Structures are given as C-alpha cells and as structure tokens.
Amino acid sequence: MALTMFDKIWARHVVATGPGGHTLLYVDRHLLHEGSAAAFARLARSGRRVRRPDLCLATADHYVMTSPGTPAPDGEIATMIESLSTHTSAQGITLFGRGDARRGIVHVIGPEQGLTLPGVLLVCGDSHTATHGALGALAFGIGSSEVEHVLATQTLWQRKPRTMRITVDGRLSPGVAAKDVILAIIATIGAAGGVGHALEYAGAVIGAMSIAERATVCNMSIEAGARSGMVAPDETTFAYLRGRPLAPAGEVWSRALADWTSLPSDPDVVFDREVRLDGDAIAPTVTWGTSPQDALPITARVPDPAAIGEAGRRRSVERALGYMGLTPGMALSDIVVDRVFIGSCTNSRLEDLRAAAAVARGRRAVVPAWVVPGSGLVKQAAEAEGLDRVFREAGFEWREAGCSMCVGMNGETARAGERVASTSNRNFEGRQGQGARTHLMSPAMAAAAAVTGRLTDVRALVG
Amino acid sequence: MQAFTRLTGVAAPIDLANVDTDRVIPARFLRKPQGSAGYERYLFHDVRFAADDSERPEFVLNQAAYRGATILVAAENFGCGSSREAAVWALMAYGVRCVIAPSLGDIFHQNCLKNGLLPVILAVDVVADLRGQLHARPGATLTADLQTQTVTAPDGAAHRFEIEAFARQMLLTGQDEIALTLGYEPQIRDFETRHAAAMPWLLLR
Ligand code: SF4
Numbered sequence: 147m148a149l150t151m152f153d154k155i156w157a158r159h160v161v162a163t164g165p166g167g168h169t170l171l172y173v174d175r176h177l178l179h180e181g182s183a184a185a186f187a188r189l190a191r192s193g194r195r196v197r198r199p200d201l202c203l204a205t206a207d208h209y210v211m212t213s214p215g216t217p218a219p220d221g222e223i224a225t226m227i228e229s230l231s232t233h234t235s236a237q238g239i240t241l242f243g244r245g246d247a248r249r250g251i252v253h254v255i256g257p258e259q260g261l262t263l264p265g266v267l268l269v270c271g272d273s274h275t276a277t278h279g280a281l282g283a284l285a286f287g288i289g290s291s292e293v294e295h296v297l298a299t300q301t302l303w304q305r306k307p308r309t310m311r312i313t314v315d316g317r318l319s320p321g322v323a324a325k326d327v328i329l330a331i332i333a334t335i336g337a338a339g340g341v342g343h344a345l346e347y348a349g350a351v352i353g354a355m356s357i358a359e360r361a362t363v364c365n366m367s368i369e370a371g372a373r374s375g376m377v378a379p380d381e382t383t384f385a386y387l388r389g390r391p392l393a394p395a396g397e398v399w400s401r402a403l404a405d406w407t408s409l410p411s412d413p414d415v416v417f418d419r420e421v422r423l424d425g426d427a428i429a430p431t432v433t434w435g436t437s438p439q440d441a442l443p444i445t446a447r448v449p450d451p452a453a454i455g456e457a458g459r460r461r462s463v464e465r466a467l468g469y470m471g472l473t474p475g476m477a478l479s480d481i482v483v484d485r486v487f488i489g490s491c492t493n494s495r496l497e498d499l500r501a502a503a504a505v506a507r508g509r510r511a512v513v514p515a516w517v518v519p520g521s522g523l524v525k526q527a528a529e530a531e532g533l534d535r536v537f538r539e540a541g542f543e544w545r546e547a548g549c550s551m552c553v554g555m556n557g558e559t560a561r562a563g564e565r566v567a568s569t570s571n572r573n574f575e576g577r578q579g580q581g582a583r584t585h586l587m588s589p590a591m592a593a594a595a596a597v598t599g600r601l602t603d604v605r606a607l608v609g
Numbered sequence: 610m611q612a613f614t615r616l617t618g619v620a621a622p623i624d625l626a627n628v629d630t631d632r633v634i635p636a637r638f639l640r641k642p643q644g645s646a647g648y649e650r651y652l653f654h655d656v657r658f659a660a661d662d663s664e665r666p667e668f669v670l671n672q673a674a675y676r677g678a679t680i681l682v683a684a685e686n687f688g689c690g691s692s693r694e695a696a697v698w699a700l701m702a703y704g705v706r707c708v709i710a711p712s713l714g715d716i717f718h719q720n721c722l723k724n725g726l727l728p729v730i731l732a733v734d735v736v737a738d739l740r741g742q743l744h745a746r747p748g749a750t751l752t753a754d755l756q757t758q759t760v761t762a763p764d765g766a767a768h769r770f771e772i773e774a775f776a777r778q779m780l781l782t783g784q785d786e787i788a789l790t791l792g793y794e795p796q797i798r799d800f801e802t803r804h805a806a807a808m809p810w811l812l813l814r
Contacts, residue, residue, distance in 0.1 A: 166776075201813060287692040465625070553636050574629045576632070
C-alpha cells in the first residue's frame with residue numbers, strides 16, 4: 147500500500163495501541179526551555195524521574211535578555227531561567243544556558259546541532275515545533291501535561307491526524323521569500339485550515355529551498371492550524387546535516403542515509419486533502435490584521451469591512467482594523483511603522499540575516515530596528531561575515547540570541563499603540579506587548595520597512 | 610486530574626473566531642505559578658480589564674448575567690496559537706469546565722483533556738444557534754453530559770457530540786495518564802531495544 151511520509155514515520159514509532167484506538171508513540175527527541183519548568187516541578191512532586199535524559203536537550207531562550215552581553219534579569223524572569231537550570235541539572239539533561247555560545251531559540255538549535263534528523267519523532271512544549279519538519283522529522287508542539295508525560299515515559303498518546311499536502315509549483319520571483327510563501331499558504335487555507343491535519347509541503351518551490359527557508363515554512367504550520375508540517379528529506383537535507391555535532395557519522399551515517407532516502411511519500415499515495423499554489427503568483431506579503439490569515443501582497447489595500455457580506459467575518463475585520471488603527475482602503479505601502487523586529491524561530495537564521503543585511507547595506511534605519519539572531523552560533527557566523535557591521539552602520543541594533551520581542555516574555559516588548567514590522571509568526575492582539583500592533587513579513591521586507599519607515603515593497607529597493 | 614461527568618451551568622457566548630491563547634492569557638502572566646493567588650484574573654486579561662484594572666463593560670464575562678459562567682460557547686478555532694497550557698489553567702481558575710466550539714486549536718484541545726476541562730465539538734450551525742440562544746436569554750444554562758455525550762441547549766434540544774473513547778474514559782475517571790502509561794513499561798522497553806537496534810543513529814550519548 148502506498149504511504150505518505152507521515153504514515154511511515156508514524157508507523158515506526160508505535161509502541162502500543164491503547165483504548166479507543168489511541169496510539170502510544172515513542173519520542174526520539176525532546177526539546178525543553180524555560181516554559182518546561184512547570185512540568186519538571188510536577189514530575190518531581192510526584193516522585194518520578196526523567197526516563198531518558200539523554201534524548202533531551204534544553205536551552206534558555208524565552209526569558210533571556212537579548213541586550214548586549216545577555217545581562218542577568220531579576221525577579222520572576224530570573225526564577226524562570228534558574229528553575230530550568232535546577233531541574234535539568236538534577237535530571238542530568240544537557241542545557242545550553244546563559245553564556246553558552248550554542249544557546250539559542252529552541253527551534254533554531256535543534257537543526258543547527260544535528261539533533262533534529264529525518265524520520266525522528268520530536269516534541270517540545272512549544273507550538274512552533276513543526277519547524278523541525280524542515281528536515282523531514284515528525285515534529286509537533288505539546289502542552290505542559292504532555293511534556294511531563296514524555297519526561298516520565300518517553301512516549302505520548304496520540305490520535306492519528308489526517309494528512310494534507312500543500313504543493314507550491316513553479317518558481318519564486320526575485321524579492322519573494324519563504325515567509326511570503328507560508329503567509330500566502332495561510333491566507334489560502336485559513337488559520338483553521340490545517341486543524342486536525344499533518345501537513346506536508348511539496349513542489350518545485352519547496353524543493354528549491356534551503357533548510358533555513360523550509361524551516362520558515364514549516365515553522366508557521368501552527369498558524370495554519372496544524373500541529374506538524376514537514377518536507378521530504380533530499381540532498382539539501384543531507385548536505386545540511388553532514389558533520390553537525392549531534393548528527394551520525396561514519397558507518398552509522400551511511401546506514402542513516404539509506405534509511406532516510408526511503409522516507410518520502412510514495413508517488414501514488416493519496417492524501418486526505420490536497421492544496422496547490424502557484425509560486426510564480428506569490429508577491430512580497432504583509433499582514434494587516436490580528437490573525438496570520440490576514441495577509442495580502444504589499445501592493446494591495448487594507449480591506450473594507452463594508453464589502454464583506456458575512457456578518458461574523460465583517461465584525462472580526464472591523465475589530466482587527468480598530469485594534470491595528472488602520473483605515474479601510476488605504477494602501478498597505480502607506481502604513482507608517484514605529485519599530486522593526488528581525489528575529490524569532492521563523493526568521494533568525496544566517497540566511498535571514500543575510501537577506502535583511504542586503505537591504506540594510508548602505509542605507510539608514512529611520513525607526514528603531516532590532517536584529518536578534520536565532521542562536522549564539524548564528525550570531526558568530528553572521529559576525530564572521532561582517533553582517534553585524536552592516537547592521538550597525540545602518541543604525542540597526544545588533545543583539546544577543548533569544549526569542550525577545552517575538553513574545554516579550556523577557557520584558558522586551560513594544561509599547562501600546564506602537565506599530566512593529568516583524569519577521570516573527572504571530573500578529574495576535576498584544577502578542578509583542580500590550581496594545582502593540584504587529585505586521586508580519588520577511589526579513590528583507592522588515593529591513594525595507596526600517597530604512598523607509600513604512601511598509602515597503604522590497605522589490606523597489608533591490609532588484 | 611479532575612474527573613468530568615455532567616455539568617449544568619451558565620454559559621457565555623464568545624462570538625469572535627480564532628481566539629488565540631495569547632488572548633486567553635497574555636504572555637507576561639506565564640511566569641506566575643499555576644493556581645497562585647489571583648490567577649483567575651489573568652483569564653482574557655487584556656480584553657477583560659482596562660489599563661486602570663477596571664472591568665471593560667463590553668466584555669461578556671463582565672456582564673452580570675454571564676459572570677461566573679462555567680461553560681463557554683465559542684466560535685471556530687478557539688484556543689489557536691501558543692501551546693501554553695496556562696490558557697486552560699486560567700479557564701479552570703475562573704471556573705470554566707467546558708468549552709463548546711465548531712473547532713478548537715489542536716494543542717489547546719489536548720490541554721483541555723489533560724486537565725478535566727471538557728472540549729465539545731459541534732457543527733458550526735448548531736454552535737451558532739447555541740450562541741444565539743445565549744444572547745437572547747442572558748444567563749441561560751446549558752448541560753454538558755459526558756456519559757450520554759449530549760449538550761442540552763436552553764431551548765431543551767439535545768445535541769449529541771463525538772469524543773474519542775480514550776479521552777472520554779480518562780475524563781470520566783479522572784485517571785492519572787502517566788500512571789496508566791507506566792503500566793505499558795514492558796512494551797516501552799521492548800520497543801526501545803528494537804528501535805535503537807534498527808536505527809542506531811538515534812542514540813545521542
Ligand atoms: S521565537 Fe517566538 S514563536 Fe519562536 S519559540 Fe520563541 S517565543 Fe515562540
């Protein structure tokens with residue numbers, strides 16, 4: 147029988163079938179961060195231990211300060227970081243803590259270290275865990291109770307989701323990035339389009355992407371409602387992984403490679419749902435509202451609620467425009483921004499920083515603009531090619547690795563009413579700070595907004 | 610985990626689609642320990658309270674008839690976004706034990722099940738009708754019965770809902786899921802041995 151890649155990976159992790167057809171799945175990789183501390187605490191209270199500390203990796207990302215030198219926070223924020231460090235050391239789990247160059251956003255360091263591999267089942271108490279699907283891993287976010295369950299048993303009860311393949315044909319035009327592709331996908335299927343589904347991204351556009359670009363696409367699967375999203379491993383994947391610190395080597399590498407080439411979906415397999423997009427038709431895209439599905443090409447105008455027939459949708463657009471402080475019908479390129487954030491697990495890898503630097507080079511930021519690398523190693527690599535200098539000379543602020551203003555748990559938030567051009571993944575009300583207004587876009591588009599002070603079609607600046 | 614069998618209570622309508630868990634509990638409260646003093650105030654905090662901490666009168670839970678609701682009747686994709694289980698903890702702290710919607714965020718849905726909060730999925734028109742009844746009769750009660758898998762509306766109509774047998778059993782008994790899984794220890798150990806032999810690259814140390 148023809149199988150999807152998802153089916154193949156699922157099947158190799160089935161430990162047992164339990165009541166009601168639920169499946170007990172084995173977990174190969176468990177990533178942890180400060181938010182996992184509550185699960186550790188409950189585990190300790192019930193007198194249980196971590197079953198496989200060797201399959202866990204922890205990093206401090208959400209609560210760490212990203213100002214130069216990662217200064218020590220205080221109060222409750224410090225407690226979050228200390229608590230992770232106490233629990234991981236008590237349980238014998240490797241932690242990339244403050245001061246470790248390998249520390250970074252959990253979804254950046256997994257692939258970077260070669261911890262994430264094709265065919266593995268990887269979980270993390272974070273909804274953007276689908277990012278690891280870029281390497282052909284079945285990766286999904288879980289809640290705190292599920293984190294505790296995995297810590298204690300290395301397994302998870304799951305009901306099998308349906309499958310959906312999203313094929314992006316053709317070729318991207320110059321100035322169009324992976325972020326534009328995923329924003330276009332979400333605008334097409336909607337923020338609930340992927341609920342209950344495991345996504346696979348395919349087609350010429352995805353095949354031509356680097357691992358960093360595939361990570362951007364897979365990352366926002368949850369913004370389309372899906373817990374997981376992945377790309378079949380190929381030569382790009384293998385070349386990326388070879389030689390990474392935690393990737394297999396020698397004879398085991400050859401065995402792994404043989405296995406990984408058997409993972410892609412069989413040619414004649416049937417998915418529960420198929421979606422196709424034309425890559426040539428995708429333009430640089432920005433969001434205007436408070437759901438990631440509220441995305442339009444930069445050349446478009448802010449929608450007019452009066453033109454929307456369905457009452458529920460009309461009210462929600464009205465509410466979004468009220469929150470965002472936008473006038474129906476205004477050109478998106480007339481929207482003036484107050485600050486720029488380049489970072490997050492969506493767009494903080496070396497390739498992202500290069501794309502932003504290419505726009506910043508020789509220009510000048512006219513609003514505060516932060517560049518927050520995804521990991522200490524990304525930061526080092528960027529500095530080795532002089533990107534930090536490009537950003538600094540253009541008036542951007544070059545910061546330390548972490549989640550930072552993507553969510554502001556560390557206190558690095560935008561102020562109420564401030565409008566942020568951001569490369570992160572969520573434009574929810576209050577996401578980047580109470581009352582803050584977020585427009586999502588690619589790194590090049592964010593850099594363009596920084597140097598013009600408004601949402602700008604990057605194709606007008608470079609090209 | 611608290612068991613769930615049957616609940617009759619005041620239900621509040623939430624009409625907005627795609628209510629994300631950042632809205633259910635803003636990020637700055639995630640450093641507060643679950644169940645610490647005042648936890649119930651974090652629920653929907655920024656849409657429920659103004660900057661000076663006063664209640665926003667337009668928010669549904671601030672209206673007398675819906676205050677203290679134990680059931681929410683929401684719209685499509687309620688609980689989307691962040692995996693924060695604190696969204697469920699805040700709902701529970703307020704007293705909400707059941708959320709009815711046409712669809713729920715997948716992770717939020719799981720988190721509800723792990724905490725004894727009953728997630729009920731019903732057809733979009735049924736849920737819209739329920740919200741309509743709650744608007745027409747503020748303070749009306751609903752009954753959610755997990756034994757019979759029915760929701761009884763204010764107008765007396767009973768709507769059957771589906772729930773996975775496993776989840777239903779766990780909710781009805783309030784069983785500790787980790788304890789249940791530890792009963793599978795021999796299978797887990799066998800699997801682990803076979804898995805590591807077949808795919809030696811999975812070992813990290
Ligand atoms: S960068 Fe943002 S979305 Fe990614 S893990 Fe950190 S807080 Fe979550």
